[in-house]
Structure formats: structure tokens, C-alpha cells
Amino acid sequence: MFIKKFKFFVEKYQKTIRIDKFLRKSIQNISRNQIQKATTSGKILVNQSIIKKNYKIKPFDIVEAEIFYPPILDSEYKNIIAENIPLNIIYEDEDIIVINKTAGMVVHPGFGNEKGTLIHGIKYHFKNNHQLYRLGLVHRIDKDTTGLLVLAKNEYAQKYLFQQFFSKTIQRKYLALVWGNIQKKEGTISGFIGRDPNNRKRMTLFQRNFSRSRYSVTHYKVLEKFKYLTYVSCNLETGKTHQIRVHFKYLGHPLFNDSTYGGDKIFMKKYLSKKSVSFFKDCLNILKRQALHAVSLSFIHPQNGKCHFTCSIPEDLKTVIQKLRNKFL
Template sequence: MNKSTYKNQIKIITNKNQKEIRIDKFLKNYIQNISRNQIQKWTTSGKILVNKNIVKKNYKIKPLDFVEIEISIPSVLDHLEYKNITAEKINLDILYEDEDVLVVNKPAGMVVHPGFGNETGTLIHGIKYHLTNSNLNNFNLYRCGLVHRLDKDTSGLLVFAKNEYSQKHLFQQFYSRTIQRKYIALIWGNLIEEKGTITGFIGRDPKNRKKMTILKQENQEFNKGKFSVTHYKVLERFKYLTYVSCNIKTGKTHQIRAHFKHLGHPLFHDSIYGGNRIFMKKKCSNQNIEFLNTCLKILQRQALHAISLSFIHPRNGKCHFLCPIPEDFKTVLENCRNMFLQ
């Protein structure tokens, strides 16, 4: 299989409060899956301009700088080896499909890509079966792919590119952060603010490599972190729980889960981040403890659902997709309304 790349131009205007940091460090936190060494090569080759001028690799970004980058992004052929995946007949909840894209509602418990311990039964196995048996013309399995992911126990919307043209088009939108992704979550505790923004450099927790955390600057792992932004809004309050919507501007691993843990409000039944235990149990009555334990038995995974997705279709312009709330999540919300809002 031959590798291929495509050109993409990224334009950034830094904000007025931007701290002066080296350009390679700044861009590594802005662009996903790019090394500082690669950024330095772009700088040396003149592919990075600041205020229309070529800069050296030790240039320090300043407030209101205008940064332009022309980069070659590897196509999905460099990332996904679909030829080694066996097609499996799996029931998929496909909400939309045409010759360019496929939008699927992934259930909780399904892994997106095969990996250690999940060699079969993934979403990609099911998509390969679906597309292999499709009647669409001009379909090339090896020139397509998912351009974003969801955790195993997070449910909701994913978009799949069905050809190289749409894959490039969607990748460009993710790199420029114009794709809009909205999530709903149920978190422990009562958030103080009605809405807010969580930011920070996110990376692997040095004490537990299965977890992500907001890294402190004095931590030796700090330089490995990637800048992350989550906007949230309170939808309903249930005394011991808060129902929120989230819009993410960056798509880092476990971002929403780690962000709310950082605030001291882990997601309901998030076993990795401590949400599988009753929050502030000493302040709960016996009746409420029994109620919350019942809810934990109903919703046996983190309460996080990717409910809507908006992007520019490669040929048809702006499109918006919405999917229903899963039954386990929906039941807990209804139970909470009956318990705490009447």
C-alpha cells in the first residue's frame, strides 16, 4: 500500500493574554499528534510564518501573533491498516450515510478500534463488514476512516469518512477546530457556576498511566501535556448530581472525564476517575444513599454521551446530527427528576 499525504494550511491568531513561549512548544499543544521535532523541521524549512515572516525555531510566540503553517498531513493510509481487520457482522446504529460519510451512534461498551484485549468485535470490524457488503460505487476500503474516537464506555456520534477526499476534508476541520461536538454528562456534586470553561495541559497521570490529568507546571511531565479546552453549561441540578452539556474545542484522551475530575466533580459511575462511589456520602440520608446506589446499578459506566455533531459535509455544506440519549442514561435522569425536582 502506498503512503500519501495532503497539504493543509493552519492559521492562528494568539490571544491578547498569550504567554511568551517557544513556537515549537506552542504548536505542539495546538496541533494533535505532532512532535516538537517535526515542528522544528517545518520552521527550518520556512513552512511556518509569524506575522508574514519566516521565524527561527527558537522564536517565542507573543500576544496577537498571526501564525500560518503549511503542513503535510499523512493520509489515513498511514494510520489505519484495515486490510488486517476481519469484517464482522455487527448491528450498527447508522444515522446517516451517503457516498462520502457515514454517521454512526456508537453504544457504550463498544471499542472503536482493535487493540490489546479488544482484537475483535470493534466498531471498525462492523463498519468494514457493512461497507464491504455495500452497493455504493467507487468505494475503496483503504482510503477512508474515522477521524475521531470515543472511549469504550462513552456512547454517541462518530463520523466515518468513506473516501480519501472526505477524509482529508474532515481532517482539515478537526485540525482547524471547526467541527462542533456536544456531549451531555452527569457529574457528582453541585457545580457552583451555571456555565464555565475548563482549560489546562492534559497528559498521562505519572502515578497511574491509565488516567489522564491536568498537569502542574512544576511536574516533570508538564512538557508532554497538550492544551485542552472544555466549555460546560448546567442543564439541571439534582441535589447530589449535576446534569451538564459540554462543548469541546480540543479532543484529548479522556478530556471531559479528566476535566471534571480536576474540578472535584467526577462523572457519575466513572470507575477510573472515582465516580463509581457515592460523592460526599456522609451528607446523604439513608434514603438518598439507597436511591443513588440504585442509579449506579442502572447506569454501569461513565455518564457521558456524544449527543450532537456538526461539520461541513465535503460536498453538501454544513450538516448537523443529533442522536437519542441511551436508555440507561435516560432512566437515571428521569429517576433523578422524580426524586429531586418534585
């Protein structure tokens, strides 16, 4: 069993509702039973005071919660058939495994992705290890995003890594190519990420905390400018679904060839020459996915202290970057 701690600042626009309803809207994948247990054991505080289960939150309340989560055993994955899928393993020891994920690989099985995922490959790789919890998964990256992913090989390592993700001490650096000319040399994008009400397959950024939205922060630096495109590095303070993709879409600079967020269209096409349009079409044909790569990962190893991993830029992104340098620099 492990504990997750949450803290919420209730906005002035919040309607008065029971604490259990508020927590169910604010915390993903939480049950009524978990909330009831936390309340009766004094683990739900409002304005630093223990409250009763029928407490109704008010604007400007400060809500703190400690939620207990039981361990989810590998039996959850007993129906997954191990598959001999090539994995680019860049490091492995008795506690962790670090993988450079390729484009097109889904991390976790789900609707429409019942086979061929990273977890199917991990189950094959770990077939002689029967002590795994959730097959070691502590974070994910999108299907068409490439780069580093760390998995735990035992329960202790998983809890140890999970706590670092929760406390935001794990450092994750991404490289991204985005449309447009970003003026600032560096900046921070923040807001509440939630489902787009007009398209359930997309996320969007709100400046207010709507139902089931989660606060998110990305710090970015401009690495190179190519007149119509900008190459940036991103450091994640939080790790929400589609975070970097949503944040740059919000700025008006969608990721290059990100079909979900409009990056598969040539930016400012009507102002370009036919030759330039042809050039960008070639680039889109080379890099057939969003231009996003998880290039480095730093954290505290469960046994060995601080560790840092990097991986090379994939060939499709590298080729496009070089074409842009040749044309615009």
C-alpha cells in the same frame, strides 16, 4: 497528502532547546523527517520569520508550523478481519456515515482490543469499498461513552471533515451527569491535558503547558440540579482524550460512575442517609459506566452544505435521570 497547521506560544518557563525537539514534544505522532522537510521548505516560522534547523527556541517565541502528512491507505488495516457487528447507523450517503455508538464498544483496535471494535464492524459494512482511507476515521469517542460519530467514505470527505475538526468548526454537544451541585449556571473549563504522572491510564489537567500536554476548552451549561448530582450539556471547543471527564474531575465534579476518575464512589456518602446511599447504589447499578452521551453533531457536509444530527439518550442514562427527577424535583 494533507496539511496540518500548528501555532505555539512559548512560555516564559521554557528551557532553550532546538526547534526540532520542541516540535516533537509539542506535536503528537510527528517524525524527525516531517520536521526537517517543513524546516527546509520554509514552513517553520518563529516570530513570523523562516528559521534554520538548528534554531533554539526562547521564552515568548511564537512558533508556527505547516506539517505535511501523507495519506494513510486502507492497507494499514489489511490484517483487520471484518466482523458482522450491529451498528446503529442513523445516516449514510456516498460521502459520510453517522453512527450512534453503543456503550462498551471500542472505536479503534489496540492492545487488549484486537477484536470487536467499531472499525471491525465498519470494515464489514464497507467490504465492497476498496477506496477507503483509514476506514474513514476522523475522530473518536471513549469506549463507554455513547453517541454520535461521523466517518468518511472516501479520501476527499475525510480530508474535508478532518480540516473542520482541525479548525474547530465542527460543533459537538454532549450530555453528562456529574457528582455535586454546580453553582454556576454556565461556565468554561480550560487548561492543558496530559498524561497523569501517577497513573498512565488517566489524563489530568495542567494550567501550564507541560511536555506533550494539549490545550483544551469545554463550555458547559447546567440543565437540571438533583441536590447531589447535576445534569449538564457540554460543547467542545477542542477534542482531547477524556476531555469532558478530565475537566469535570478538575472542578471536583467527576462524572457519575466514571471509575477512572473517581465517579464510581458515592459523593459525600458520609452525609447521606442509608436510604439515600441505597438509592444511589441502585442508580450506579443501572448506569454501569460514565454518564456521558454525544447527543448532537453539526458540520459542513462535503457536498451538501450544513448538516445537523441528533440521537436519543440511551436507556440506562434516561432511566437514572428519571429516577433523580422523581426523587429530587
